[in-house]
Amino acid sequence: MLTPAYLIxxxxxxxxxxxxxxxxxxxxxxxxxxxxxxxxxGAKAVEEEMAWMMKLFNYTPVIATRDEIVKLAADAIRRAKxxxxxxxxxxxxxxxxxxxxxxxxxxxxxxFQTPHGRKEIYFDTGTSINILGEVARQESSRAAYMxxxxxxxxx
Numbered sequence: 001m002l003t004p005a006y007l008i009x010x011x012x013x014x015x016x017x018x019x020x021x022x023x024x025x026x027x028x029x030x031x032x033x034x035x036x037x038x039x040x041x042g043a044k045a046v047e048e049e050m051a052w053m054m055k056l057f058n059y060t061p062v063i064a065t066r067d068e069i070v071k072l073a074a075d076a077i078r079r080a081k082x083x084x085x086x087x088x089x090x091x092x093x094x095x096x097x098x099x100x101x102x103x104x105x106x107x108x109x110x111x112f113q114t115p116h117g118r119k120e121i122y123f124d125t126g127t128s129i130n131i132l133g134e135v136a137r138q139e140s141s142r143a144a145y146m147x148x149x150x151x152x153x154x155x
Contacts, residue, residue: 029056032100035107035122045138046145049108049123057119061095062149064112068094069153097142101129106138 029036040048095112108123
């Protein structure tokens with residue numbers, strides 16, 4: 001015969017079990033462990049990364065560059081009108097990229113400045129770091145894509 005205390009314990013375990021069940025990892029790109037898996041490779045992968053950034057943040061490194069150029073031009077005009085000296089040197093970049101290793105897989109890491117602060121996102125490229133020349137190939141694809149996009153910037 002089952003005692004009421006035993007029934008309460010069994011009921012509590014059955015009710016709490018779904019709460020502690022293994023939950024699927026949401027791939028939102030917020031940290032390296034949650035990197036968004038890419039379906040494309042090469043230049044198409046960079047386009048896919050930009051599409052994800054636009055979907056998640058409504059902003060991309062290309063837009064960050066355009067906004068930085070507009071801001072610098074407005075500042076230069078303001079300084080010229082005020083008779084002030086223009087600053088020397090290069091301003092800090094409004095975005096950056098790195099390729100990182102995560103358990104033998106290449107992770108594409110982007111950061112960029114938005115009007116609402118710095119955003120960071122990780123993408124799982126789906127390729128192994130052990131493939132000879134893969135990092136250089138991916139970086140050259142990104143550099144070519146960004147160079148092409150910078151030529152088409154409309155200010």
